[in-house]
Amino acid sequence: MDPKNALRYAWQPYVVAIALIAAAAALRLWPLQALGVRLAWLTFYPAVVAAALYGGFSAGLLGTFLSCLTLLYLLPAFVDQPFIRDSVDWLGLAVFFITCTMISSVAEAMRRAQARAKQAKEQLKTANRKLEAANKELEAFSYSVSHDLRAPLRSIDGFSQALLEDYSEKLDVEGKDHLQRVRAATRRMAQLIDDMLNLSRVTRSEMQREKVDLSTLAQTIAAELKKTQPERHVTFVIAPGLVAEGDARLLRAVLENLFSNAYKFTRKQPQAKIEFGLTRQDGQPVYFVRDNGAGLDMAYADKLFGVFQRLHGIAEFEGTGIGLATVQRIIHRHGGRIWAEGAVEKGATIYFTL
Amino acid sequence: MAEKIILLVEDNPDDEALTVRALKKHHITSKIVVARDGAEALDYLFGAGAHAGRDTSRMPVLIFLDLQLPGINGIEVLKRIRGNHRTKFIPVVILTGSAEDRHVAESYRVGVNSFIQKPAEFKAFAEAVWQIGHYWLMINRPAPAAGS
Known part of the structure; x- marks a missing residue:
């Protein structure tokens, strides 16, 4: 001026x-x-x-x-x-x-x-x-x-x-x-x-929010996974009627990652079981993917979602250590939280909110 | 019948060798002409520069075109190819490392016939090159030569 x-x-x-x-x-x-x-x-x-x-x-x-x-x-x-x-x-x-x-x-x-x-x-x-x-x-x-x-x-x-x-x-x-x-x-x-x-x-990518039928999505992914190793006995227990609001493509990536992780880490389990469902914690709806596989050491649970973080040797379970980091980013973009629970050889549960 | 010509526009010598290998491996016996940049490709097509005096009545039946080229880039080369009546109908397949959506969109806008992102794994790469070669050389029926 x-x-x-x-x-x-x-x-x-x-x-x-x-x-x-x-x-x-x-x-x-x-x-x-x-x-x-x-x-x-x-x-x-x-x-x-x-x-x-x-x-x-x-x-x-x-x-x-x-x-x-x-x-x-x-x-x-x-x-x-x-x-x-x-x-x-x-x-x-x-x-x-x-x-x-x-x-x-x-x-x-x-x-x-x-x-x-x-x-x-x-x-x-x-x-x-x-x-x-x-x-x-x-x-x-x-x-x-x-x-x-x-x-x-x-x-x-x-x-x-x-x-x-x-x-x-x-x-x-x-x-x-x-x-x-x-x-x-x-x-x-x-x-x-x-x-x-x-x-x-x-x-x-831009997010496009819409109603996503998670149960159907989970069924599809489970069927795809079963085809990759038809000789394995894996029971999928998927709760019906789970509908969430979010980006369909990204939520598919979340379920794909979590399911293929569960599928991978139950490889040594003769009777593998992978569950997907909804529970409530503090009145909030919380989705979970639970398996009875190799599990995880809770001491490292917070490292699980970092890029390139792996809790198992590459010879034991293959992977790049990017999958869960990707899942976490997607969940955060939806305004939700994600955490893990489990014990070594006792299976793992990944919880997330949307 | 005269030998068919494939024009390979590729600045990376490794990718050039691998592409040629993939084609030969699958008994695609066409003559493969390699241009190292966009200017050389255009010189070859229109019989100019180092290729002055070339018999331009014999055009390639297929062009593999990289996008990232020194000097004149792939999109520009494609524009010139489509802009000339002698080369307008030659099938052009873009074979490139980058596949950003805007590159793909721009390529189709300018009139590419196919867009392939080079797979990192050689087996998949070789398979893609062979399939393209096989399709355009053996299955597809080309446009009648210009002027004939």
């Missing part, structure tokens, strides 16, 4: 206060002349309130003084009788003065609070914008990194395969085994990249 404008801006509240008091005086004289000398301050109260709300304490105080002066000296020139005749009128003036001073202070406090709120809102907006930009950049970065990481993998896998195919007779058993391990490692890394991409997608 240039200085000339600043000056005008600084004077404006006082000009407004003077105009308001003048208007109050005029109103009091002409349309309200029937009142005579009664209710002398009638029009000056709202004028001072308006001046204080517009210009703060100083403008309110100016308005108060002007009102007093007007009543004491200016108006008597236009009316037959003076407004201030006795001590009661003086008392009225004192009350007017004190009340208006108080009103001006309150108005000033309101204005300041408003200004602070406005400033805080602006700061919040700026911070939000920065955060959003940083988030976008980070997601875009991890996305492109994930893609660029794929290209060399294809080379490693492809040329290992080419060696195995074209130079098979020149490689002994150990040499072939080494190459197989190279290929297995590239597959694992490819899986890691895919899981990371999924994780990044989960946070980037």
